[in-house]
Each structure stands twice: as structure tokens, then as C-alpha cells.
Amino acid sequence: MAVRVDLNISLDGFATTTDQTPENPFGEDWGRLTGAYAATRTFRERVLQDTSGGGTTGVDDDYARAYFAELGAEIMGAGMFGLHDHPDDPDWRGWWGDEPPFHVPVFVLTRTAPRPSIAMAGGTTFHFLAASPAEALERATDAAGGKDVRIGGGPTVVRDFLKAGLVDQLHVAIAPILLGRGIRLWDDLRGWESGYDVEVAGAESGTTHVTFRR
Amino acid sequence: MAVRVDLNISLDGFATTTDQTPENPFGEDWGRLTGAYAATRTFRERVLQDTSGGGTTGVDDDYARAYFAELGAEIMGAGMFGLHDHPDDPDWRGWWGDEPPFHVPVFVLTRTAPRPSIAMAGGTTFHFLAASPAEALERATDAAGGKDVRIGGGPTVVRDFLKAGLVDQLHVAIAPILLGRGIRLWDDLRGWESGYDVEVAGAESGTTHVTFRR
Known part of the structure; x- marks a missing residue:
């Protein structure tokens, strides 16, 4: 069991993009930041449920497979779940559709009003916690049943866990x-x-995969 | 003929180190930043004049060989030549010893008092210019005799050339x-x-080599 981080970052170290508009809610840059990952066969199968056999199968896909392997639970910040954009909507269920690609318990860190857990199709259940990184990790570790716990993001949350010494494996796709x-x-x-x-x-795509393990 | 940059940077993008002391004028970090390059067989042969055959021969050494290949002239900032540390010493000849590892004309950008050129052993001649990036590049290109011109550093000077659109090939060893x-x-x-x-x-050392070419 390991505590893992997997993030896409730019060569100059940015893990978020800034060119979102109402017309293009993800922005152009998000596609460029995550394009090599989104092009992999594994992403197509696991996230898009596209089983036609398309997608890249090189180094990027090796890391995409590892991304999904052996995961037992995930922790994410409120912003990644979308709570900052939907603070007053008690029915907000995230932006991953009816069957989110996690398929494990997901612990969302939030200091706003408590929310009931949400069970989604495909094995994902969202739980909402006001907790320190160490406390959240304890909850997620219990839920992971001996498998890995991922700190999913955003980058500020990841940095909190890195600084607290709680991360065993950090993989960045640059x-x-x-x-x-x-x-x-x-920072x-x-x-x-x-x-x-x-x-x-x-990788063939020009992406660099850097992995730290202890 | 291409205008090239080769720099060692950290994963968080820093091209300089900050832990120099009077007792340790390079600092510990400089060794960590450049250690994989300094360990190569090519560096040992070309910079240390060590022909005993030691040093690494993998990916890092491939890039070290390319670093020295086809170079006709170099441009560097005053700080890299040491003028900021020796502003009032008309006899300062840089910190590379009697036979610097360049073996080509080197153009040092400085806005302080003009200095006569200095011819060193082994083919390196230092010239001192108060010039814009484009003007300096014109001088260096003339001197390079059809071979490449390197913008050697420091990072602020490199960034000036990058922003001016003057660089054909940027190689960073991360x-x-x-x-x-x-x-x-x-930045x-x-x-x-x-x-x-x-x-x-x-590379085997954990260094990542990223090369942009146009």
C-alpha cells in the first residue's frame, strides 16, 4: 500500500490552466497539458468507455495503466470536485457524469457545510470531510483495503500532502x-x-514522466 | 548553423543556485545540479583533460558530446564571466584557468568600461561587447565560421535571447x-x-533531457 500522486504539469511547473472562458470551460491549455494522457488507449478505455482499441500504446500508455492499477481510494480538494464553482448546490455530484472513472471511495476535503456521501454507478462513492491531510489519509487508508491511496489534486492539496511527508510516490507527467x-x-x-x-x-509525445518513490 | 542553448536546471526550473559560501564558493547545490554532466566521460575528457577513460557513457554522455560538437562561438553574460564579482580588476581572465574549455571565440556582454580581448591557450578568445542580443549574435555568427553559436548563460541572458526569438535549439538537462x-x-x-x-x-542518472528545435 502506497500513497500516490499523479499529476500533469507543464515544463514550467504549472498544474492548472488559466484560459477558461464561458464558451470553452476547459480552455485550450488544458487540452495541451493533458493531451498525451487523453490520447492513450487506457484513458479511452477507462475514462471514455471506448473499447474500439484506439489510442496510443507507448510510454504514455504504460503510465496511464499504472495510474489506474492498484488504487483503493482517492482524496481530492473541494475545488477539484467543483464545490468552489457550485457552493450552494446541495445536489452537485461532481463533473464526471453518472459513472465517474474512480471506481473507489473518494474523499473530498471541504470546510463548508457537511454533505451526505454520494454513491455513484461503477463503485465510486464521494465522501466529504473537514480534516487535516493526516486525518483524511487515515480515513482513506481504511477504505482502501490494502490498496493504494491517491492524492488526486488540485495542486495546492497535493502540495499540502507532500509537505506533510505523507506521499510515498509522486509521478508527474511533464x-x-x-x-x-x-x-x-x-513552490x-x-x-x-x-x-x-x-x-x-x-515518451514519444514529448511528455516526460518523472517518478519519485521512497 | 544554429543558435543553441544548453542549460542545467532543476525540476522546479532554477538555473542558478543560492547556497554559495566563502568556504564553499560553488555550494552544494551546484554539484547536484550539474553532477550528472560532470560525471560523463566527455566532461572529464573535454573539461578536466582526464583521458583515463573514466566517466559515464550513457544518455547523459550522448548529450555531453553533442554539447561540444559543431560549436563555432559562444555568447555569455558578464556575470557568467565573473565581471560582477571582479568589477575593478582589469586583469580578470575568467575562472576557467589558462586553457578554458570553449576553444572558440567567446563574446562577453558587458555595459561596463570596454576591455581589450583576451586570447587564452587552446583557441578561446574572450571579446567584450556592449550590444543587444541581435547585435551580439551577428558578431558571434561572423566569428563562428558556419558552425553553431551557443548562448552559454546565465539564465537571464538566455531568456533575453529566447524572448527575442533568436534561439534555434534549446536543450535543458533537468x-x-x-x-x-x-x-x-x-519566467x-x-x-x-x-x-x-x-x-x-x-537518463540513467535521473536527469531528463528536453530539446526544442525549429
Whole structure:
């Protein structure tokens, strides 16, 4: 059992994009940041339920498979679940549709009013917690049944867990683009890598996969 | 003939280190930032004049060989030559010893008092210019005799050339360390990669080599 992070970041270290508009709610940059991952066969099968056999099958797909393997629970921030955009909607169920791609218990960190858990199709249940990183991790570890716990994001939440020393494996997929603005993953983490082994792999897409493990 | 940049940066994008002391003038971090390059057989042969055959021979060494290949001239900032640390010393000849590892004309950008050129052993001649990036590049291109011109550093000078659209090939060797402070290479370069092809390679050392070419 390991506590894992998997994030897509730009070469200049940004894990969020800033060019969202009402007409283009994801923005152009999000597609560029996550495009190599979204192009993999594994993403198509696991997230898009597209079993036609399309998608890339190289280094990026190897990491996409690892992304989904052995996961027992996930922790995410309120922003990633969409609570910041839907603060007053008690019926908000996230933006992943009726069958979210997690298929495990997901713990959403929020300090706003308590919400009842939401069971979705496909095995995903969203639970809402006002808890410290360590407390949330204890809850998620119990729920994971011996499998891995992922800290899913956003980057500020990930950084809280990294700084608290709670992460066993950090995998970043670095897109070869310069976003210039957004939230930086790496801020205030000087020397964090101490005690970790590192493995790097370049993908055909131009994406670099860097993995720290302890 | 291409205008090239080769830089060592940390995973969080810093191209300089900050832990220099009088007792340790390079600091510990500089060794961590450049260690994989300094361990290569090519570095040992070309910079240390160590022909004993030691040093690494993998991916890092492939890039070290390319670093020295086809170079006709180099441009660097005053700080990289040491003029900021030796402003009043007319006899300062840089910190690379009697036979610097460049073996080509080197153009040092400085706005302080003009200095005569300095011819060193091994083919390196230092010239001092008060010039814009484009003007300096014109001088260096003339001197390079059809070979490549490198913008050697520091990162602020490199960024000036990148922003001016003067660089054909940018190679960064990314060390898997988080320095947390220093001068960032990537600041204010949003979208710079447009129009470039990119190639990435992971080295055994944990270094990632990212190369943009147009």
C-alpha cells in the first residue's frame, strides 16, 4: 500500500490552466497539458468507455495503466470536485457524469457545510470531510483495503500532502509546453526529493514522466 | 548553423543556485545540479583533460558530446564571466584557468568600461561587447565560421535571447532536484515553444533531457 500522486504539469511547473472562458470551460491549455494522457488507449478505455482499441500504446500508455492499477481510494480538494464553482448546490455530484472513472471511495476535503456521501454507478462513492491531510489519509487508508491511496489534486492539496511527508510516490507527467501562469506544483518544496529514488522516462509525445518513490 | 542553448536546471526550473559560501564558493547545490554532466566521460575528457577513460557513457554522455560538437562561438553574460564579482580588476581572465574549455571565440556582454580581448591557450578568445542580443549574435555568427553559436548563460541572458526569438535549439538537462529558489529559466516565456519540435530522453542518472528545435 502506497500513497500516490499523479499529476500533469507543464515544463514550467504549472498544474492548472488559466484560459477558461464561458464558451470553452476547459480552455485550450488544458487540452495541451493533458493531451498525451487523453490520447492513450487506457484513458479511452477507462475514462471514455471506448473499447474500439484506439489510442496510443507507448510510454504514455504504460503510465496511464499504472495510474489506474492498484488504487483503493482517492482524496481530492473541494475545488477539484467543483464545490468552489457550485457552493450552494446541495445536489452537485461532481463533473464526471453518472459513472465517474474512480471506481473507489473518494474523499473530498471541504470546510463548508457537511454533505451526505454520494454513491455513484461503477463503485465510486464521494465522501466529504473537514480534516487535516493526516486525518483524511487515515480515513482513506481504511477504505482502501490494502490498496493504494491517491492524492488526486488540485495542486495546492497535493502540495499540502507532500509537505506533510505523507506521499510515498509522486509521478508527474511533464508536457513540453510553457504555460507561464497558474498554480505551481513545486513552490516551497526545496529539498523535498531527499530520501526518494527517481526514475525518468521520455515518451514519444514529448511528455516526460518523472517518478519519485521512497 | 544554429543558435543553441544548453542549460542545467532543476525540476522546479532554477538555473542558478543560492547556497554559495566563502568556504564553499560553488555550494552544494551546484554539484547536484550539474553532477550528472560532470560525471560523463566527455566532461572529464573535454573539461578536466582526464583521458583515463573514466566517466559515464550513457544518455547523459550522448548529450555531453553533442554539447561540444559543431560549436563555432559562444555568447555569455558578464556575470557568467565573473565581471560582477571582479568589477575593478582589469586583469580578470575568467575562472576557467589558462586553457578554458570553449576553444572558440567567446563574446562577453558587458555595459561596463570596454576591455581589450583576451586570447587564452587552446583557441578561446574572450571579446567584450556592449550590444543587444541581435547585435551580439551577428558578431558571434561572423566569428563562428558556419558552425553553431551557443548562448552559454546565465539564465537571464538566455531568456533575453529566447524572448527575442533568436534561439534555434534549446536543450535543458533537468536534474531531479527541487532547489526552491534562484533564477528561474522559464519566467515570462508563455507559449515560447510554439513552432518548435521537441524531443525528450530520460537518463540513467535521473536527469531528463528536453530539446526544442525549429
